[in-house]
Amino acid sequence: MKKVTNVFYITLALIAMAVLFGVIVPEQYEMVTGNIQSFILTNFGWYYLLIMAAFVLISLIIALSPYGRIRLGKDTDRPDFSTVTWVAMLFSAGMGIGLVFYGAAEPLTHYVVNPPTEEPGTEAALKDSLVSTYLHWGVPPWAMYGLTALALAFFQFRKNEPGLISATMKPIFGDKMNGPWGIAVDVLAVFATAFGVASSLGFGAVQINGGLNHLFGVEVGFAAQFAIISVVTVLFMISAWTGLSKGIKYLSNTNMVLAVLLLIFVVIVGPTLMIFNLFTDTLGTHFQNLIQLSFRSAPLSGDNRSFVEGWTIFYWAWWISWAPFVGMFIARVSRGRTIREFLLVVIFVPTLFSIFWFASFGTTAAHVQDSGTDLSGLATELVLFNVFDHLPLSIILSGIAILLIASFFITSADSATFVLGIQSTNGSLTPPNQVKLIWGIAQSGIAALLLYVGGLQAIQNTIIIAALPFSIILILMTYSTFKALKQERRRMEELAKGKAIRNK
Numbered sequence: 001m002k003k004v005t006n007v008f009y010i011t012l013a014l015i016a017m018a019v020l021f022g023v024i025v026p027e028q029y030e031m032v033t034g035n036i037q038s039f040i041l042t043n044f045g046w047y048y049l050l051i052m053a054a055f056v057l058i059s060l061i062i063a064l065s066p067y068g069r070i071r072l073g074k075d076t077d078r079p080d081f082s083t084v085t086w087v088a089m090l091f092s093a094g095m096g097i098g099l100v101f102y103g104a105a106e107p108l109t110h111y112v113v114n115p116p117t118e119e120p121g122t123e124a125a126l127k128d129s130l131v132s133t134y135l136h137w138g139v140p141p142w143a144m145y146g147l148t149a150l151a152l153a154f155f156q157f158r159k160n161e162p163g164l165i166s167a168t169m170k171p172i173f174g175d176k177m178n179g180p181w182g183i184a185v186d187v188l189a190v191f192a193t194a195f196g197v198a199s200s201l202g203f204g205a206v207q208i209n210g211g212l213n214h215l216f217g218v219e220v221g222f223a224a225q226f227a228i229i230s231v232v233t234v235l236f237m238i239s240a241w242t243g244l245s246k247g248i249k250y251l252s253n254t255n256m257v258l259a260v261l262l263l264i265f266v267v268i269v270g271p272t273l274m275i276f277n278l279f280t281d282t283l284g285t286h287f288q289n290l291i292q293l294s295f296r297s298a299p300l301s302g303d304n305r306s307f308v309e310g311w312t313i314f315y316w317a318w319w320i321s322w323a324p325f326v327g328m329f330i331a332r333v334s335r336g337r338t339i340r341e342f343l344l345v346v347i348f349v350p351t352l353f354s355i356f357w358f359a360s361f362g363t364t365a366a367h368v369q370d371s372g373t374d375l376s377g378l379a380t381e382l383v384l385f386n387v388f389d390h391l392p393l394s395i396i397l398s399g400i401a402i403l404l405i406a407s408f409f410i411t412s413a414d415s416a417t418f419v420l421g422i423q424s425t426n427g428s429l430t431p432p433n434q435v436k437l438i439w440g441i442a443q444s445g446i447a448a449l450l451l452y453v454g455g456l457q458a459i460q461n462t463i464i465i466a467a468l469p470f471s472i473i474l475i476l477m478t479y480s481t482f483k484a485l486k487q488e489r490r491r492m493e494e495l496a497k498g499k500a501i502r503n504k
Contacts, residue, residue, distance in 0.1 A: 008424035011190040026453040033461035041309045048316040052140045053294040059143040067485045068340030073157040079336040088252040096408040097204045105383040107362025112376045130282040133358045138351040141319040146346040148327025151481040157335045162427025165189045171483045189324035190423045192466045197416040198446035199459045204409040207381040211402040214385040233444040236413040240436045251411045258404040269392045270364040279359035321467040328419045
């Protein structure tokens with residue numbers, strides 16, 4: 001514990017106050033945070049749309065420019081993990097539980113409840129629902145994660161700076177980042193990470209509870225959810241204790257095997273031809289209209305502004321709040337790769353997998369809906385299991401889904417304890433197990449307390465609010481990285497000239 005910094009104590013105190021407020025006066029907490037969240041989504045929607053589109057453009061420019069040849073580390077460094085394991089880690093940390101939670105539910109909602117632009121229940125609405133879902137889980141969030149991770153990996157492995165968000169802004173602010181301003185930046189990053197992961201753990205517990213109820217009649221309620229969180233906490237702390245090269249590595253590979261297995265089963269026993277046809281059609285439509293979709297703000301009264309605010313802008317704020325966690329974890333496992341390989345893989349491989357995932361589960365859910373079973377009134381966590389009820393091998397599918405959620409649950413919490421440990425020990429790549437243990441218990445405690453008082457919505461509101469100031473930090477990080485890359489390329493050119501002269 002000797003390595004622990006003030007970031008650890010300040011953030012724990014802030015989290016304790018927020019959770020205490022949520023437990024003592026949950027209704028007031030939800031009302032206050034809900035009002036602030038609504039104000040931000042309504043008045044800053046245009047801002048979120050612009051910066052997320054800018055992140056896509058900037059990441060592609062960096063990847064395809066001469067900067068892309070720079071390695072994240074020394075020129076002699078090579079990747080710590082195989083490409084398959086690396087991609088599995090990206091996938092597990094970046095989307096995880098969300099893909100299972102929303103895989104069938106989000107396209108179904110866009111199809112029959114609130115389509116972006118079309119009439120509910122029509123064929124056009126089905127295509128529209130998939131195209132919009134691809135946007136929310138595709139290129140923009142992964143480009144944003146890629147830039148965040150690029151900044152952290154470049155400064156940490158190339159420039160030997162500590163693995164802190166604040167350290168990435170030294171080219172702009174210099175040594176000021178070693179003082180109170182740097183602490184403030186890192187506290188905000190840790191706060192957003194802790195609350196973001198806690199809410200994800202809460203969703204995971206709710207969906208596992210829903211699946212167990214669906215299969216075995218386990219009662220839905222706090223007692224079951226608390227038991228689920230307790231068991232998973234023990235499992236992910238065992239994994240966290242074993243370190244990055246064992247626990248998270250093996251869990252991430254397990255996640256990919258289970259996810260691919262579930263996906264293959266659904267494609268085979270679901271409406272196979274319809275899945276492939278809709279995937280092909282909507283994939284082309286999505287990329288053809290990516291620019292227009294990225295800037296869709298629905299400014300006029302005849303537009304569906306509620307969709308943009310409730311889904312696209314909400315997601316952009318949600319993903320930004322996850323940037324310190326996902327970005328730091330991706331950076332940690334990406335040492336030795338070139339910037340070009342790093343950015344292109346981070347942006348496009350998880351995106352394409354996510355698109356096929358939503359095409360498969362969304363099309364299958366729509367097929368069940370059109371066959372006469374109304375799924376639109378079900379709770380989000382139950383949609384997937386009710387879809388499986390109408391497919392062959394439904395018990396096997398539900399069993400794999402529950403295992404996958406649990407595995408993602410463990411991996412997300414494990415990754416988060418690792419990242420929180422890094423942030424609160426001055427960027428140490430091997431944070432002490434005691435620190436990881438404290439953060440692991442804190443995350444699970446937040447999730448359990450908020451499930452008890454029904455405060456998951458308040459937690460969502462809190463991290464959306466935290467995303468606004470953090471978005472400014474992301475802009476500064478991006479500018480700082482551009483500045484540092486320019487200096488690094490100039491340094492490399494001078495070294496190359498000097499070497500050429502010596503060789504003559």
